[in-house]
Amino acid sequence: MADDLFAVTDKPVSIGEITQKVIRPECGAVTTFTGTVRELTNGKRTLSLEYHAYKSMAVKMLEQIGQEIQEKWPDTLAAITHRTGHLQISDIAVVIAVSSPHRKAAYEANQYAIERIKEIVPIWKKEHWADGTKWVGDQLETTAYPQGKPPKGDAL
Amino acid sequence: MIKVLFFARLQEEIGKESMEVEKAGVSVSDLKKWLAATHHLPHMTQTMAAINENYANDDDIVNEGDTIAFIPPVSGG
Known part of the structure; x- marks a missing residue:
């Protein structure tokens, strides 16, 4: 079951499909986070x-x-799917669904998941701008990795 | 023999996805320094490493048959 809950795919990601994976009788709350491709970052236009x-x-x-x-x-029960490959503006890059009996844990755990993805999951984004391309790194401004590895899981 | 994997910017800088090197027994940091010097890779100090898909420390040793991946700052999500 675990390998079904967490996936990396080059196919389009369905919000409904990921959400369905965590819905179960004992939960009364499901939070779904959708990360999409943003056109403008600090005034710079992303083409894809x-x-x-x-x-x-x-x-x-x-x-x-x-x-x-x-x-x-x-x-809680969590499911995460991250997309790879070439994406256009507004395409879905990542979906995180978390279910829990009550809403608080579902919100908190969902936010924790996206923060951790940005720390430890080896996925890289290459921006295509009108004037060139660039690998994006350092979203958390921890480029130097002083310990040589990402921080342990105590964010939030 | 150890297998070395490169990703993202590092992969473009070195011009290949992987290579095999006779460096078993070396530490992660020494392998980084060797690669930086022999392949002109200026960003190796900002790169994480994973041995057999687990994040490694700079003083961890890379053993015969291991796969070491060099992981530039990640930007998923």
């Missing part, structure tokens, strides 16, 4: 972008995020 992944490790890291969420919010 590409996501590349170290796929096998990326899936493993998504599963690790799932385990961290289980430890922090034991009654």
Whole structure:
């Protein structure tokens, strides 16, 4: 079941499909986060972008995020799918769904998941701008990685 | 023999996805320094490493048959 909950795919991602994976009788709340391709970043126009992944490790890291969420919010169930390949403006890049008996844990765990994705999941975004391309890194301004590895799971 | 994987900007800088090197027994940081020097890679110090898909420390040793991936700052999500 775990490998079904956490996936990296080059096919379009369906919000409904990911959400359905976590809906169960004991939950009364489901939060769904959708990350889409943004056209303007600090005034710069993105034409399209590409996501590349170290796929096998990326899936493993998504599963690790799932385990961290289980430890922090034991009654939740999370599912995450991240897209790779060439995406257009407004295409869905990532969907995170979390279900829980009550809404608070579902909101918190969902936010935790996206923050951790930006820290530990080996996926990279290459921006295609009108005047060229660039690999984006350092979204969290931790480029130097002083410990040589990403921070441990205690964000939030 | 160890297998080395490159991703994103690093992959473009070195011009290939992977290579095999006779460097078993070396530490992650020494392998980074060697690659930076021999392949003119200016960003190796800003790069994380994973040995067999687990994040590694700079002083971890890369053993015979291991796969080490160099992971530039990630930007998923």
